[in-house]
Amino acid sequence: MSKLASQVGTSTDTLRYYERIGLLPEPDRSPAGYRLYGDDAADRVRFIKRAQRFGLRLEEIGELLQIREQGLCPCGRTKRLLEERVAELSEEMAALQRLRDDIEQMLDEHLPGADGDGWQCGSSLIQIGRRPNTERGNHRECF
Amino acid sequence: MSKLASQVGTSTDTLRYYERIGLLPEPDRSPAGYRLYGDDAADRVRFIKRAQRFGLRLEEIGELLQIREQGLCPCGRTKRLLEERVAELSEEMAALQRLRDDIEQMLDEHLPGADGDGWQCGSSLIQIGRRPNTERGNHRECF
DNA sequence: CTACGGGTTGGAGTTAACTTCAAGGTCAAG
DNA sequence: CTTGACCTTGAAGTTAACTCCAACCCGTAG
Numbered sequence: 187m188s189k190l191a192s193q194v195g196t197s198t199d200t201l202r203y204y205e206r207i208g209l210l211p212e213p214d215r216s217p218a219g220y221r222l223y224g225d226d227a228a229d230r231v232r233f234i235k236r237a238q239r240f241g242l243r244l245e246e247i248g249e250l251l252q253i254r255e256q257g258l259c260p261c262g263r264t265k266r267l268l269e270e271r272v273a274e275l276s277e278e279m280a281a282l283q284r285l286r287d288d289i290e291q292m293l294d295e296h297l298p299g300a301d302g303d304g305w306q307c308g309s310s311l312i313q314i315g316r317r318p319n320t321e322r323g324n325h326r327e328c329f
Numbered sequence: 330m331s332k333l334a335s336q337v338g339t340s341t342d343t344l345r346y347y348e349r350i351g352l353l354p355e356p357d358r359s360p361a362g363y364r365l366y367g368d369d370a371a372d373r374v375r376f377i378k379r380a381q382r383f384g385l386r387l388e389e390i391g392e393l394l395q396i397r398e399q400g401l402c403p404c405g406r407t408k409r410l411l412e413e414r415v416a417e418l419s420e421e422m423a424a425l426q427r428l429r430d431d432i433e434q435m436l437d438e439h440l441p442g443a444d445g446d447g448w449q450c451g452s453s454l455i456q457i458g459r460r461p462n463t464e465r466g467n468h469r470e471c472f
Numbered sequence: 473c474t475a476c477g478g479g480t481t482g483g484a485g486t487t488a489a490c491t492t493c494a495a496g497g498t499c500a501a502g
Numbered sequence: 503c504t505t506g507a508c509c510t511t512g513a514a515g516t517t518a519a520c521t522c523c524a525a526c527c528c529g530t531a532g
Contacts, residue, residue: 187508197490200490202510203490218497219497219498219509220498253435292397330480361527
């Protein structure tokens with residue numbers, strides 16, 4: 187199980203949680219009761235992760251997975267909503283660009299050429315853009 | 330207060346929450362104690378929203394705002410983290426594109442030309458990509 | 473005047489998405 | 503046979519980010 191977890195960059199707990207809420211189908215088991223995943227499982231989890239970054243909630247992602255895999259259509263309205271959401275993507279990406287520009291400007295203006303340490307630290311901890319669980323590289327030791 | 334809230338698309342509660350946790354400075358008050366915001370407030374909230382879509386936590390956004398407005402540098406490491414995060418942006422946007430392609434493919438394959446209603450609804454509710462608070466257009470009445 | 477739609481507060485409640493826990497079973501290495 | 507790293511379960515706990523509540527004040531319209 188931790189094999190799949192590390193493949194897709196989550197914890198085993200998260201995988202079991204996804205299974206509980208129905209995002210992952212119950213996998214086959216070994217004689218001892220251990221979960222045995224196929225390759226599709228990794229795909230599925232990666233789809234979930236992508237959809238999360240896209241701003242969808244797990245419940246909504248579950249519906250998408252149903253559509254994707256069974257051709258099950260919740261209703262005509264759903265199609266419209268999906269289309270709207272897809273249409274919003276370019277606006278979304280433009281916003282990302284704007285934020286990146288903001289941040290790059292900050293880097294230029296306020297942190298010119300400071301590549302190492304030795305700065306006055308007025309602020310405690312910062313660790314950018316990683317959900318608290320994400321494992322490797324605990325950059326948190328600002329002090 | 331609700332004027333600013335509707336300008337930036339949040340609730341007054343959220344604005345007061347941001348103020349409580351230090352993301353928004355305490356604004357001037359009218360004689361009666363009402364909050365009086367300047368235009369910079371809207372800018373600030375919009376920056377917060379963008380940064381949230383970017384995947385940052387409010388605590389981290391607070392640090393960014395400090396850097397942005399006071400040139401205060403938490404430490405050298407922060408610069409590196411910011412740069413890393415900025416560098417991740419293109420990967421992020423590529424992932425978004427991939428997801429959009431997934432969704433568009435689903436639309437093509439499973440929902441061909443169904444523009445209206447009258448479909449069999451096998452699934453309960455879906456409302457794509459909007460945080461529960463976001464107000465206008467309650468498409469939730471799938472049934 | 474009262475009604476009504478705003479505003480104010482502190483604190484409590486909610487939601488999504490994990491995360492941890494206790495208590496145990498499995499299994500290859502030493 | 504024991505140690506240690508894995509796996510199992512249901513249930514309870516945690517965290518971030520709101521969201522709601524009671525109880526009150528302000529200002530205008532009728």
